[in-house]
Amino acid sequence: MNNSHLHLVVNHLPIIFPIVGIIILFLGIFTKSEVTKRNGYTIFILGALASIAAMATGENAEDAIEKLQGVSKDLIHIHEEAAELFAGFSYVTGGFSLLALFSSWKNYSISRFAPYIVGLLAIITLFFAQKAGTTGGEIRHTEIRSGFSANQQENIGTDDKKTSDRDHD
Template sequence: MNQAHWHLLLNHAPIFGALAGVLLLLAGLLGRREALLAAGLWALVLATAVGLPALLTGSGAAQVVKDMPRVSEALIHNHAQAARLGYYVLVGAATLALLCVLMLRQQAPRARQLAWLTLVVAALAYGLLARSANLGGQIHHPEIREGFGTPDEL
């Protein structure tokens, strides 16, 4: 297996992990269920851990596909920039999540407020990672590029 294969295997995990974290956090906060809240916080940490290998295999994947037909360096560059930004925001969410776990264990009065902030940052990370996924898909899936397959072309 080459870097592109590894990248494709790993790159969806942080996106869906961030989404799971957001949904679990929201359910835990709205329903005042500590188990769901904790699960959401740990989902963000896990998504970040799995996201690192996805990020690290990105440049190797780019080397594999860069000379393929209909693949442009601009598409690769845009995806890489979006992926880095999304991952760094996810790291921020995971850092807040770990701090929140500690505060919840100590029953700190501001723990729930930090959980809400974590939810906002995690939702932002999810949105950025989903955008990155769309840009990544455009690299080798021209059918999802804007203007491809319009009724006039069919």
Template sequence: MNQAHWHLLFNHTPIFGALAGALLLAAGLLKRQDAVLRAGLWALVLGVALGLPAQLTGPGAAQVVKDMPRVSQALIQNHAQAARLGYWVLVATGTLALLGLAQRQPGAPRARQLAWGTLLGAVLSFGLLARAGNLGGQISHPEIREGFGTPDEL
């Protein structure tokens, strides 16, 4: 397996980690269920950990695809920049999640404020990472690029 294979194996984990974390955090906060809230915090931490291999294999994957037909350096750079931004926002969110997990009293007002802030970070992370995923898909899936296969052409 080359770097592109490894990158494709790991690149969805931070996206779904952020989504799962956001959904679980929202449910835990709204229903005031600490176990669900803690599951959301752990999902975010796991998303950060499993997202690291995607970040580390990105440059190698770029080398594999850079000379493929219809792959431009601009597509690769746009994806890489979006992925870095999304991942670093997820890292910051995961740090907040770790702080939330370290709280001794999960129901304390400051712990709830931290959890709401973490939820905001998770939603932002998910949006940024989903965008990065879309940009990455455009590299080797021209059919999802804007203007490809418009109804008039089909």
């Protein structure tokens, strides 16, 4: 497994964890279950840890992929900036979740407000997760870039077929 592959393996986790965490946290708020809220906090903490892994593998993935034909360094830079912002919010959400988890266990009065603060942070984090995920996908998936049309997709398929046919002649 090379650096690019490792980044592709871990980079989805920081996006998935907050989605699952929000669902569980809101379920805990709705049912007034501290145990469920604690599970949500734990998932946000795992999301922050997964962000560390994604950021740690990103630079090596960049070094490997920027040499490939058709890869835009501008798109890589845009993704890198979006990922750094997302990671920052993920760390903050994970940190507040750690405090919320502790205050819930100790039954501190702040634990009444903690799920709402963490929930708001998680929603903001997901906004930036979407940006980081989309910009990362645009690096190699031309079909999701703005301005891409179905005609371009058809031409890509046609060009590939012509090249393929020439290779067999």
